[in-house]
Amino acid sequence: YxxxxxxxxxxxxxxxxxxxxxxxxxxxxxxxxxxxxxxxxxxxxxxxxxxxxxxxxxxxxxxxxxxxxxxxxxxxxxxxxxxxxxxxxxxxxxxxxxxxxxxxxxxxxxxxxxxxxxxxxxxxxxxxxxxxxxxxxxxxxxxxxxxxxxxxxxxxxxxxxxxxxxxxxxxxxxxxxxxxxxxxxxxxxxxxxxxxxxxxxxxxxxxxxxxxxxxxxxxxxxxxxxxxxxxxxxxxxxxxxxxxxxxxxxxxxxxxxxxxxxxxxxxxxxxxxxxRTLELRVGRQSQSAGELVRWLDGCVNGGRAADQDAQAEAEAEVVRRCVDRVQHASLQREDMGWLKQQMPNGFGPVFAIWMRDPAAARVLPSKLKLFHHATSLGGVESLIEWRRMSDHDVDERLLRVSVGVEDWRDLKADLAAGLRALVEEGLLGGESKEVQVRENG
Ligand SMILES: Cc1ncc(COP(=O)(O)O)c(C=O)c1O
Known part of the structure; x- marks a missing residue:
């Protein structure tokens, strides 16, 4: 079997x-x-x-x-x-x-x-x-x-x-x-x-x-x-x-x-x-993480696609203003020779977002509806963590994302809305008014 x-x-x-x-x-x-x-x-x-x-x-x-x-x-x-x-x-x-x-x-x-x-x-x-x-x-x-x-x-x-x-x-x-x-x-x-x-x-x-x-x-x-x-x-x-x-x-x-x-x-x-459901959960989480990483990385690094509509371009501009880079195995392009052999069914459902500004990294979780701001990973619920909450050795711009089993398009829309809120509320350091950090951050 x-x-x-x-x-x-x-x-x-x-x-x-x-x-x-x-x-x-x-x-x-x-x-x-x-x-x-x-x-x-x-x-x-x-x-x-x-x-x-x-x-x-x-x-x-x-x-x-x-x-x-x-x-x-x-x-x-x-x-x-x-x-x-x-x-x-x-x-x-x-x-x-x-x-x-x-x-x-x-x-x-x-x-x-x-x-x-x-x-x-x-x-x-x-x-x-x-x-x-x-x-x-x-x-x-x-x-x-x-x-x-x-x-x-x-x-x-x-x-x-x-x-x-x-x-x-x-x-x-x-x-x-x-x-x-x-x-x-x-x-x-x-x-x-x-x-x-x-x-x-x-x-x-x-x-x-x-x-x-x-x-x-x-x-x-x-x-x-x-x-x-x-x-x-x-x-x-x-x-x-x-x-x-x-x-x-x-x-x-x-x-x-x-x-x-x-x-x-x-x-x-x-x-x-x-x-009983490990394969179903992990397969879906891995695929969704791949979609989200592709989208974020495409916004940060990709050129404008010929068929990209105005809304997608506006969204990409917001991501570019907030996000410095994304890290995930799917972006290790030079390693794909061995990586595709060792992980043939998809990569892990966790990835990292490096914001341009530490204050924005601290605030983003409070702007999201579908991602709990919490440590740990691997559950059916998507989580995001301003990593400085649990590791004193990490850069303050780092957010760790654990993708759950929700529909990835809903997760994408939630991240896009959260990033847009940072821009609209002037919460990007260097561009902005004073950062208001919610007590539960
Ligand atoms: C890669 C890795 N190894 C080990 C552990 C420790 O596991 P536990 O919290 O079940 O003791 C963790 C916890 O986050 C982990 O991420």
């Missing part, structure tokens, strides 16, 4: 009731068999049979170890995160063990660092919270970093080698720009290091980092996997070999019992609800 079919049916074998929609299971603890002869005492953690208790089909004991809704969620994620194996039912049932969910995206990244205990991590830019996790590990055991984009010689001088980690976020938060996964896989593997890819901005259906050499794929499932702005979730998927020759996923799963960073049962249920 195709991944979209499996997003509806991969968990059928775990359904033990006649309910079509999955029931919500919230119990934290589960009854042991009633017959004393069926009681199997727990093996020691070091006993090889202990790993079997962590499989999604093992009898349930306690929800910090495994729980019904989470088993279903991880089982459904397997064909989406390992699409190359979607047609092989036997492989898929093995792969469910290789998807581990966490209480949040940052909890997932922390768990990866705890398991691998690298001495050096190569990373740069991207979501600031990831750097926060790295600094916890620097404090605890002296983890060192090297710039992801530094030369091979700089990586070697930093001591990046076997057991270390190259961590690539692609597409990148907050601009939506993409990096070549295969190129970083080659550089990491040449040194015996693993490549982890934070694919939050390019969810299943848009890119398959394993096909290009990733050893670990990470998601903030809070974003597209959840898709409704109502659950926190982190995901790690891997078939890599772990540090003592065992499977990395088994080690991660065992560690999660003691890290305690599991999703709650209700969140697991919400995740299952969400995955």
């Amino acid at each position: 195709a991944p979209s079919t499996l997003a509806i049916h991969a968990d059928d074998h775990l359904n033990q009731t006649t309910d079509v929609a999955p029931p919500i299971h919230l119990s934290t603890t589960y009854r042991y068999p009633s017959s004393p002869s069926a009681l199997a005492p727990v093996p020691a953690d070091t006993d090889p049979s202990a790993a079997a208790l962590l499989s999604p089909t093992a009898p349930l004991i306690y929800s910090r170890v495994a729980a019904s809704n989470l088993n279903r969620l991880e089982t459904l994620l397997a064909p989406l995160l390992f699409p190359a194996h979607a047609a092989d039912p036997a492989a898929l049932s093995r792969l469910a063990v290789h998807v581990i969910t966490y209480a949040s995206g940052l909890a997932a990244f922390h768990a990866l660092l705890v398991r691998l205990a690298p001495r050096v991590v190569a990373l740069s830019g991207g979501y600031h919270g990831i750097h926060g996790v790295v600094s916890l590990h620097a404090r605890l055991h002296g983890l060192r970093t090297v710039d992801l984009h530094a030369s091979d010689a700089a990586w070697d001088a930093a001591g990046l080698g076997p057991g270390d980690l190259v961590h690539l976020e692609t597409p990148l938060n907050p601009t939506g720009e993409a990096s070549c996964i295969a190129a970083f896989a080659a550089r990491a593997h040449a040194r015996g290091a693993l490549l982890s890819v934070d694919a939050t901005f390019g969810p299943p259906g848009l890119q398959d980092p394993f096909a290009w050499g990733a050893d670990v794929v990470m998601h903030s499932g809070t974003k597209y996997i959840g898709g409704h702005s109502d659950l926190l979730c982190g995901v790690l998927a891997t078939t890599a070999v772990g540090e003592v020759g065992g499977r990395l996923a088994v080690g991660l799963r065992a560690d999660r019992v003691f890290l305690g960073s599991v999703m709650g049962g209700l969140e697991g249920w919400l995740g299952v609800r969400s995955l």
Whole structure:
């Protein structure tokens, strides 16, 4: 079956009731068999049979170890995160063990660092919270970093080698720009290091980092996997070999019992609800983002089209007065050779707008009706964020846009009206009266 079919049916074998929609299971603890002869005492953690208790089909004991809704969620994620194996039912049932969910995206990244205990991590830019996790590990055991984009010689001088980690976020938060996964896989593997890819901005259906050499794929499932702005979730998927020759996923799963960073049962249920529509949502969001970026970039950089009417030209003039540039993978024209291979179905639904003036960037969200002014992304609702609200390191002219599932023409009209209001109300710095910032900004 195709991944979209499996997003509806991969968990059928775990359904033990006649309910079509999955029931919500919230119990934290589960009854042991009633017959004393069926009681199997727990093996020691070091006993090889202990790993079997962590499989999604093992009898349930306690929800910090495994729980019904989470088993279903991880089982459904397997064909989406390992699409190359979607047609092989036997492989898929093995792969469910290789998807581990966490209480949040940052909890997932922390768990990866705890398991691998690298001495050096190569990373740069991207979501600031990831750097926060790295600094916890620097404090605890002296983890060192090297710039992801530094030369091979700089990586070697930093001591990046076997057991270390190259961590690539692609597409990148907050601009939506993409990096070549295969190129970083080659550089990491040449040194015996693993490549982890934070694919939050390019969810299943848009890119398959394993096909290009990733050893670990990470998601903030809070974003597209959840898709409704109502659950926190982190995901790690891997078939890599772990540090003592065992499977990395088994080690991660065992560690999660003691890290305690599991999703709650209700969140697991919400995740299952969400995955059913992942392909539909993400396909639409990606396409709409492409339309909006094409329009904005065309206004800023394009010449006047022969058939452009007066209204479109007036709109383009307003965009030009407000917007300096737009950033998104679809505008990486020189990279299209590898980019079209790695993201064949469309680019991520997040893009960045650089306003000409910081004050206008701060005001624009208050002029929009269809975009909530809020952080996060990936939900069905379109969001815009004056990025300075949540990241102190960014330029004050930066707005991040997360496109939802509304009709893109309505979103375009809303952005056009908001930008027009900035011009008409004289709110463009340098051209204008004093900027009035609404209290809720
Ligand atoms: C690219 C990326 N990775 C990781 C995270 C962290 O995820 P969470 O908020 O689920 O912990 C985020 C959150 O915005 C993100 O954008």
